[in-house]
Amino acid sequence: MSGLRRFEDHRYIGLRDTMTVYDCEDSEQRSELEHRIEADDLMKRLLVQTYGPDTLAEARNRGFRPPR
Secondary structure: OOOOHHHOOOOEEEEOOOOEEEEOOOHHHHHHHHHHHHHHOOOOOOOEEOOOOOOHHHHHHOOOEOOO
């Protein structure tokens, strides 16, 4: 991922502005995530989040939902 070098070891990445979690192993979701991060400058605005443990269940526990 071009703008996500610091998150390359994470499967699930969330965006705080929409509370959406993306699965980086899904090519469609990864493409959408990369576009949103670049277009809305989300890295500089500190609106990108990872989870520990790196699971969908943990993301949901924190209020994030997959894209529709």
